[in-house]
Amino acid sequence: MERIKNIACFSKLNDEQLEKLKKISVVKKYNAKEILFYEGDTPIYLYVLLQGTLKVYKTNHKGQQIFLHQFYPGGLVAELAHFENIPYPATAEFTSNSEVLRIDYAALEKDFFKNPEISMEIIKSLIAKHRILIDIIQKEVVLTADAKIAKFILENGELFATLKNTQIASILNITPETLSRTLSRFKVSGWIEMNDKHDIHILDKMALEEML
Amino acid sequence: MERIKNIACFSKLNDEQLEKLKKISVVKKYNAKEILFYEGDTPIYLYVLLQGTLKVYKTNHKGQQIFLHQFYPGGLVAELAHFENIPYPATAEFTSNSEVLRIDYAALEKDFFKNPEISMEIIKSLIAKHRILIDIIQKEVVLTADAKIAKFILENGELFATLKNTQIASILNITPETLSRTLSRFKVSGWIEMNDKHDIHILDKMALEEML
DNA sequence: TTTTTTCCTTGACATAAGTCAATGTTTTTT
DNA sequence: AAAAAACATTGACTTATGTCAAGGAAAAAA
Known part of the structure; x- marks a missing residue:
């Protein structure tokens, strides 16, 4: 072989x-x-x-x-x-x-x-x-749910384009509800934005890194 | 050397x-x-x-x-x-x-x-x-606090004689309050008993194993 | 395209464990 | 033995996250 x-x-x-x-x-x-x-x-x-x-x-x-x-x-x-x-x-x-x-x-x-x-x-x-x-x-x-999500965005942000939220949630061992709520919070805070095609864009890297 | x-x-x-x-x-x-x-x-x-x-x-x-x-x-x-x-x-x-x-x-x-x-x-x-x-x-x-404690009793029961509850709690990464409450519950259920010198004695091994 | 299924979001509530505080009990120090 | 410190117990409350449920959006199937 x-x-x-x-x-x-x-x-x-x-x-x-x-x-x-x-x-x-x-x-x-x-x-x-x-x-x-x-x-x-x-x-x-x-x-x-x-x-x-x-x-x-x-x-x-x-x-x-x-x-x-x-x-x-x-x-x-x-x-x-x-x-x-x-x-x-x-x-x-x-x-x-x-x-x-x-x-x-x-x-x-x-x-x-x-x-x-x-x-x-x-x-x-x-x-x-x-x-x-x-x-x-x-x-x-060690990490809270927020920190897990921030870490995932920073390290694997590109995966948002290909994975469903349910899949990401299961990788992070959190519920889709928690993921959804946290992402909304991050958006409202102006730390991230997401376009129509579920692509994520980091606006405030520092703020996300602060979570870890 | x-x-x-x-x-x-x-x-x-x-x-x-x-x-x-x-x-x-x-x-x-x-x-x-x-x-x-x-x-x-x-x-x-x-x-x-x-x-x-x-x-x-x-x-x-x-x-x-x-x-x-x-x-x-x-x-x-x-x-x-x-x-x-x-x-x-x-x-x-x-x-x-x-x-x-x-x-x-x-x-x-x-x-x-x-x-x-x-x-x-x-x-x-x-x-x-x-x-x-x-x-x-x-x-x-994977384990809940109760399961952690049950496991510790089964595997390291003898350590109760030498360690304070605060030390055991810190090994298990739980608070002393939680440990104290759980031990009381186990005692009331008749699964364990403890003598004057903080020695633990398992009365219902099956019940403890069930927790895992 | 229409229908069906899956997925996402949001709200109300549940739960496990932690926090704080008060009181009592040991252990250690003096 | 008395005083001080550390530890244990218990109750009331907080917190983070999960659970359940319902409606809307998106994706897949028809």
Whole structure:
């Protein structure tokens, strides 16, 4: 597979190693809304997202989804659970038609972990995930709803053009009502404006940054 | 230093490597309440806690501390920030008189990261931290105050004997009032009882587990 | 285009947890 | 042992955000 070579994590492998990897892995296709694994499942495979998108979320006491992260192609999914030998800590659901490389974890560990290049890549991947987790904590624990929204406008303002308010609200783990009210407030304060096509335009960057 | 050998992360080093490590590190002493680093600081050193305790917290918009984690001897502190070259994401404050091994990070990276044993140890440490972060998310985002308290009773019940309610409340990031009210409710429901010496005794484990 | 469905907005109300304040109880200091 | 400080409990109130409901706007389907 040429595609494996293009995955950051495996880009440093030589041909022989790629052959080995090929033998312990298989490409699987999934449709949007299919579940890759559920919170609590026991991990057997390591997944690499080749194509599509995958969202990861937890479920709270009321059965509501708490969005944690969206994976894009190239991402190593849930390697943590393997190392620790614990059940998956969250549920992963495809949000578009996707392909994953499914790797036999036990074989991978045996053959590849002694390779320093690979270890370094795994460290990098873990650190990237680490950072995601810290951002989640920042977002969910430290920020108010207003601050979350201000942050999202500043960092992902362009997404307003493509996403519905309900989708943004679910990324931020707030209700659409709260999002709507806050956006109105920001507009009235003259901090932002939105044109007909749901494009957002920042008028007072300072004021938004003040919220964080 | 004999003590370095006893740190899990460096236990696999040979004498020559230990010598090298010695050259790029130094032992520092701190008193309780001293700050090792602030959220936002730029990391230069990697720290290993040799003795004492260190708590890590973030500060919210009202200036209140949000407790994240307590380190005990042997813990690698905040290695993430180094790899990513980002400022520390939280503040670290000693909670008792402590000693840390302060390691020159740049030198460490140069000399040690090619060693597969060390990489593996770093991976393990990262994963341990990863797990801590997931637990924090679980605790702060998914659980209600009641559930947090039930979980704490089930998992750390013995700590009631040694900690004040204010300390427990601050670990759980709730107010002492909420803790007090919830404990009364649990007592009235006949799920727990507490003797004169602040020892807790679980009467209905099932009921507590139901809360999670 | 018309109809249907989904989405957005707004108001009224609910809820969980925090805040403040008062009083009582431990623990620590003197 | 007395005094001071820290801690715990309880009630009344506040606050941020969620919930429910209804009407209008936009998007999708017919």
